Amino acid sequence: MGLAWDYAGPQEIYAEMQQGMDSLDNIDWARLSEENSVTYPCLTPGGEGEDVVFGDGFPRASGRARFVPTWPTPPDETLDDDYPTVLTTGRQLEHWHTGSMTRRAYVLDSLEPAAVATLNPVELERLGIAAGEALSITTRRGQITLATRADPLTPAGMVFVPFCYAEAAANLLTNPALDPVGKIPEFKYAACRLARAESASASLDT
Known part of the structure; x- marks a missing residue:
């Protein structure tokens, strides 16, 4: 620079x-x-x-x-028939950031040793998938396969994926579009489609 x-x-x-x-x-x-x-x-x-x-x-x-009022702007990538579900990524309690430290801690890594896709039970039922079974998550940028976890607090129509697992790199799926003011990538909202997968072991394909 x-x-x-x-x-x-x-x-x-x-x-x-x-x-x-x-x-x-x-x-x-x-x-x-x-x-x-x-x-x-x-x-x-x-x-x-x-x-x-x-x-x-x-x-x-x-x-x-x-204090200045503000209004949310629409997401850069909207849902459609091909990608009808919202993908959001974030932290876990045990792996609060990238996992560079917490995944070296035996206790924390034992509690959450692998990435999972968290969905509302209603979504799992709609997909015909039981908690623990494999789910394929696809966006316009790539695909990963994860085991599922049911959570009634996750909104229907959304799947949550933690971003701290290199072997299930959620940010390969997210939208790199930047906020026009803060210049922050839109990692919290991306259009995706979900489908039953053959294997529950984490895999990725870009």
Whole structure:
């Protein structure tokens, strides 16, 4: 990118962050290294830090927050006869992010050792699939096969797939379209079709 990112270590990165982040005021690197973590905002050097970020007001002339109403925009990819079901991806309690740490933890990986496709029991009945049987999930970008799990809290018409399993890479299925403002990929909504599969072992095909 042409930037001078030739830092000698994290201390220099932190010093640069302090130039543009008021939340780091009064929290120097030496203290952070010694205490490992410091609550912000910290109003004085050596202070304990505040429990509330904006306890006395918001950083505006009035001191009051400004709320702006907004309306959801339609998804980039809509459902149709070929792809009539919503695919959404996300985290699990046991594997809260990519699994790079949690899947190395024996207890956590024992609780959730493999990816599953979670559906409402109504959806499983519609598909003629029992919980635990294999399901093929196909989008315009690829296909994966997972064992199923019934969950009445999952909305009908939707399938949930965790994204932390490399052997069942859910993000190969998701839509890379970006939010026009936040530039966040549309990983939470993609059109898919579901069908009974022969094997419940995780597999993928792009």
